[in-house]
Amino acid sequence: xxxxxxxxxxxxxxxxxxxxxxxxxxxxxxxxxxxxxxxxxxxxxxxxxxxxxxxxxxxxxxxxxxxxxxxxxxxxxxxxxxxxxxxxxxxxxxxxxxxxxxxxxxxxxxxxxxxxxxxxxxxxxxxxxxxxxxxxxxxxxxxxxxxxxxxxxxxxxxxxxxxxxxxxxxxxxxxxxxxxxxxxxxxxxxxxxxxxxxx
Amino acid sequence: xxxxxxxxxxxxxxxxxxxxxxxxxxxxxxxxxxxxxxxxxxxxxxxxxxxxxxxxxxxxxxxxxxxxxxxxxxxxxxxxxxxxxxxxxxxxxxxxxxxxxxxxxxxxxxxxxxxxxxxxxxxxxxxxxxxxxxxxxxxxxxxxxxxxxxxxxxxxxxxxxxxxxxxxxxxxxxxxxxxxxxxxxx
Amino acid sequence: xxxxxxxxxxxxxxxxxxxxxxxxxxxxxxxxxxxxxxxxxxxxxxxxxxxxxxxxxxxxxxxxxxxxxxxxxxxxxxxxxxxxxxxxxxxxxxxxxxxxxxxxxxxxxxxxxxxxxxxxxxxxxxxxxxxxxxxxxxxxxxxxxxxxxxxxxxxxxxxxxxxxxxxxxxxxxxxxxxxxxxxxxxxxxx
Numbered sequence: 001x002x003x004x005x006x007x008x009x010x011x012x013x014x015x016x017x018x019x020x021x022x023x024x025x026x027x028x029x030x031x032x033x034x035x036x037x038x039x040x041x042x043x044x045x046x047x048x049x050x051x052x053x054x055x056x057x058x059x060x061x062x063x064x065x066x067x068x069x070x071x072x073x074x075x076x077x078x079x080x081x082x083x084x085x086x087x088x089x090x091x092x093x094x095x096x097x098x099x100x101x102x103x104x105x106x107x108x109x110x111x112x113x114x115x116x117x118x119x120x121x122x123x124x125x126x127x128x129x130x131x132x133x134x135x136x137x138x139x140x141x142x143x144x145x146x147x148x149x150x151x152x153x154x155x156x157x158x159x160x161x162x163x164x165x166x167x168x169x170x171x172x173x174x175x176x177x178x179x180x181x182x183x184x185x186x187x188x189x190x191x192x193x194x195x196x197x198x199x
Numbered sequence: 200x201x202x203x204x205x206x207x208x209x210x211x212x213x214x215x216x217x218x219x220x221x222x223x224x225x226x227x228x229x230x231x232x233x234x235x236x237x238x239x240x241x242x243x244x245x246x247x248x249x250x251x252x253x254x255x256x257x258x259x260x261x262x263x264x265x266x267x268x269x270x271x272x273x274x275x276x277x278x279x280x281x282x283x284x285x286x287x288x289x290x291x292x293x294x295x296x297x298x299x300x301x302x303x304x305x306x307x308x309x310x311x312x313x314x315x316x317x318x319x320x321x322x323x324x325x326x327x328x329x330x331x332x333x334x335x336x337x338x339x340x341x342x343x344x345x346x347x348x349x350x351x352x353x354x355x356x357x358x359x360x361x362x363x364x365x366x367x368x369x370x371x372x373x374x375x376x377x378x379x380x381x382x383x384x385x
Numbered sequence: 386x387x388x389x390x391x392x393x394x395x396x397x398x399x400x401x402x403x404x405x406x407x408x409x410x411x412x413x414x415x416x417x418x419x420x421x422x423x424x425x426x427x428x429x430x431x432x433x434x435x436x437x438x439x440x441x442x443x444x445x446x447x448x449x450x451x452x453x454x455x456x457x458x459x460x461x462x463x464x465x466x467x468x469x470x471x472x473x474x475x476x477x478x479x480x481x482x483x484x485x486x487x488x489x490x491x492x493x494x495x496x497x498x499x500x501x502x503x504x505x506x507x508x509x510x511x512x513x514x515x516x517x518x519x520x521x522x523x524x525x526x527x528x529x530x531x532x533x534x535x536x537x538x539x540x541x542x543x544x545x546x547x548x549x550x551x552x553x554x555x556x557x558x559x560x561x562x563x564x565x566x567x568x569x570x571x572x573x574x575x
Binding site: 043044045094096097098099135136138158159160161162163164165166167168173178180182 | 424425426475476477478514515517539540541542543544545546547552557559561
């Protein structure tokens, strides 16, 4: 199905790239000031960060990737001008159990609803199953994040757990949904979904 | 969902040690500002000194302190800072501390607006049960702004401060979650 | 006010690093215990290393998100288990970690008694809105005990654990504050 020649990090309009310490801190700093983005992407309270602090976080992140060996982090970059548009992460990898958690987000409202999320998730899942050889992936989504729920459903993730009223935000409590996808399930449906995205 | 970082006149933004250090050392020279803000004797500090202590504080990124700078929506000017410090998790209570360094923006509703924003943040993002503040009795402008925002008087530490040859009280004010909820009828 | 740390069969205590290390070294020999309690691979850690680890924890001191307990029997004061609560402070949720290292105390109601104390502590002292836990599908004894304590099934993450060449599901359970209050008879003087 997929061979060595398949590009892991090149999508149609986006690619997975490394951190650009010159350009990215300013952009990500802006995202952290956008309450709408943070409340979709993060479970913890919104905290605006300066570019300087974002840079420090990047350093900590790369150190963690190197030392803990259970984290894979990609910047989602637009292919036309290499600009930073989002982040994609595989985290909390348990090698003995063959499982990990996926997480991704598109930072600016202007870049959303353009199919970048689909392309990014497709590449992230492929990397997890075909390069990290994981057995299953999980994802954790607040019930109010409808675009993310739609995206995971589209990719065949199964809603497995509903942690009732686990989140407290905007004056009320929300459920937290856990999705799961097995490698075998992805093998069976990956091809048709991918051709829709890359076609 | 509501915008948790924006008000009508101001927005909450990140604390950058470099930029904030410069501004704060300027405001430090305004002794009236410092005497409204702080109970310790007003003194002058170097910009470098202020910057260093800011960097140390930010480096720690403590989960019980939420610290923001305040910017005017009109021209993004840096006006001051505000922080929410949770000191009691089981009781879900935090102290709020506000300082508007730019005196041109005193008495124009900016304090009330930023306090409105931080209360929404406190009750719907950090999910607290109450917010507390201290204010000195010789700062009636601030007391009025806090009353307008919904804070109620809870008591005073009598003759707590000694300034200008007189003794002054420090006031305690507080607002409860259900009071704020009712006010903001979501 | 109620006694927070005393149940019918056990009491919650805090043990010194040395005692905790001694107990851990003994319990880690029972890999069935480890495989029921944990998802990470079983291994052998020295008593010295364990003691250092527990000492470091003690040095950190009080953290509002961590509540570790040791458990002793009321009958003869034996150190038989650990019980811990981790809090998500923002969302007011507590996660339970529980493990009876001394297998002669399995299936005799000690776990249920511990959980009762733990839930009481979580809801009336830590004032959380919900308590959560996870368990392996091959641990039906724990499932029964948790159901008795009031936890409800919220789902299963399929095949997220692999052992002995087979994949197993993890079960996830939760109890909400209102549900626990109801179980106590409805009112907590609130």
